[in-house]
Amino acid sequence: MSGTRHNLERLLSPRHAAFIGGEDAMHAAVRCAEGGFSGEIWGVNPRRTTLGDFPCFRSVGDLPAPPDAVFLAVPSATAVDVVAQLAAFGAGGVVCYTAGFRELGGVGAELEKVLAEVAGDLALVGPNVFGLLNYVSGAHLWPYAHGGKRVERGVALVSQSGMFSGYVTTNQRSVAFSYVIGSGNQTCLGVEDYLEALVHNPAVNAFGLYVEALRDIPRFAEIAIEALARNKPIVVLKGGVSEVGAGSTVTHTGSLAGTDAFYQALFDRLGIVRVATPSQMLETLKLLTVAGAPNGKKLAAFTCSGGDAAMVADGGTLLGLEFPRVSLSARTALNELLPSIASVANPLDYTTPLWGNEQALTQVFDALVRDDCDMALLVQDYPPLDMAHDVAMYRTDARAFAAATAAAGVPAAVCSVLAENFDAESRSLMSQQGVAPLQGLGDALMAIAASTNVKERRRCIVSNRDELRLPPLQAINGTP
Known part of the structure; x- marks a missing residue:
């Protein structure tokens, strides 16, 4: 297991959480406490002694221990320095709520390159992201009010849209989530990283994805095959299908949506259920997790x-x-x-x-x-x-x-x-x-x-896994 993967595991199952910044960080700390998180909650702000009801430290180095989970809400230039401090201190993972990076182009894109370099093995979520909701432990790294409740098992949602990941939690459709993760700009971690970290998690019974583009398709395919083999179906809503929608994804997260025909062929090959609207996603996930396909x-x-x-x-x-x-x-x-x-x-x-x-x-x-x-x-x-x-x-x-x-x-x-x-x-x-x-x-x-072909695709995948694997990304690109 790589250092980043280990730190992502720490982020998803933290013993303690630090909230760095001002009001946004304080609101996120409150959400974490309201979620019933039983670990320690710390604030970091050089101008405060408390962050709401929680003890506050002047710097990362003053914290009692390297935090497993961090919520970071400071200006973009400052965020780079704080991430470097967290990496050096041995923190696990950080949700970088801060925007103003690649999605703006120019200087922001260059700043994001530096952010990726200083993060090292830190499990960096984002930047430009709402955060992460953990309905298993209550360790919410999220500044806004949200729906959902503690569960023992449920759907893991990974979304390249922050607002989408927010409003699905307030659904009135009886769909329970175990984890809700916004991926933001995906500077260090992409959709495939979150799937890999959660595919063996017994608290996850299915995956819901909102994606505009995938970074490492062969790796995504390998993990999707593993998910279906474990009877954890994947339901995906693909953004950027139309010409106008594809243009919106560039300004939204700085990603290129890719051709729709390619993604449809990929989803068909892997037995991934594709839907067109958020309500269809929720109803499909409900069907698959309650009654089965x-x-x-x-x-x-x-x-x-x-x-x-x-x-x-x-x-x-x-x-x-x-x-x-x-x-x-x-x-x-x-x-x-x-x-x-x-x-x-x-x-x-x-x-x-x-x-x-x-x-x-x-x-x-x-x-x-x-x-x-x-x-x-x-x-x-x-x-x-x-x-x-x-x-x-x-x-x-x-x-x-x-x-x-x-x-x-x-x-x-x-x-x-x-x-x-x-x-x-x-x-x-x-x-x-x-x-x-x-x-x-x-x-x-x-x-x-x-959902009518989910069971048949699962049978096919279980018996033909090797044939369905795609070459590694390096081989496709012609690099060693």
Whole structure:
């Protein structure tokens, strides 16, 4: 393990954290304490004796010990000197919140070269970055209020956009994160470094990536193969796809986005799920981490509305999902179970007379999910919680669905047509039963369709790892 990799491990599992600077550093220290971090918290500022409620030291050299983790918020020219001091003192890693480097070009770009030189083996995150959120230990290196809560296991998000990494933490979609890392300008560490450090971490069950460009694609590919082999799927949102968007990435992080066709081929090769929007990313991660990937493209869908059935069929078909015809044996069973006003089909509108009849609905769901399907979907838009009687009936239907799909061993999701029509308590109840609570019919179908080949790609990768490896970057560039 290299010195930088070891220091990145220290940064991700720190015993103590230092916050260097003024108000921004103080706010970050408060976030760390609020997160429940049990280690020591120190401030560094030559003009203060305390940083908020925390002891403050005049210089890096005055700290009680080399800190495992540092949050740095000082002007760019000063940041270079402080990073050099931290490296000499034996610190682990530093989140360089400071901007004003390569993203500005000219003098800023030259200053960033010096920053990289003085960092040495220091695990430098950024610069020009919001920071790092650690929901496993609470060791947050982040100056702003954020969402999320402590978890034992969750998604690791790595983002080349600071704002993206911030607002996904406040999602109201029941997606739990273990780590959220902004990569900033990637002076020393790139996306592949964070993946490598976390791929063996038992607190990580999947990866979400917002990327504009990758620095070392062969290394990224090797780690992505390892992640999928360990059943830790990767979902990526690629920025800079359009000509205008590609131009924005240069001014944003100073990176070149690369051709979209190349990245699409890379993601397909590695079994990485690609999405187009943040909401699609969240719904896809939720599906993969709660229910698991579909076994294929064949979907058994249930609704209590003819209109919903049509929308599911139309939307799913356009995305390449299949709705197998109901077999004769399943049709016979369903004709005996369903009200006379219901028509046997897939998607199945089981009609309102069966609402709240858990025993009958369990049999209905069981008949179709055991027929010919790779995944099951129940469409429900939950009423407001003050309509307690109706909410109870919806949850009864969902409970019957969860029981039937679990008995059949079929991955399952409940989805609302409108994203907001699925309350947090009902989502939690579904997740506890291993059923993914998806929000928004369009995003739900996209998540299912995008994930249909994950299991097949994983099988292929496990049996053909050597063939899927790419030559090292040096070989591609023709350098020793």
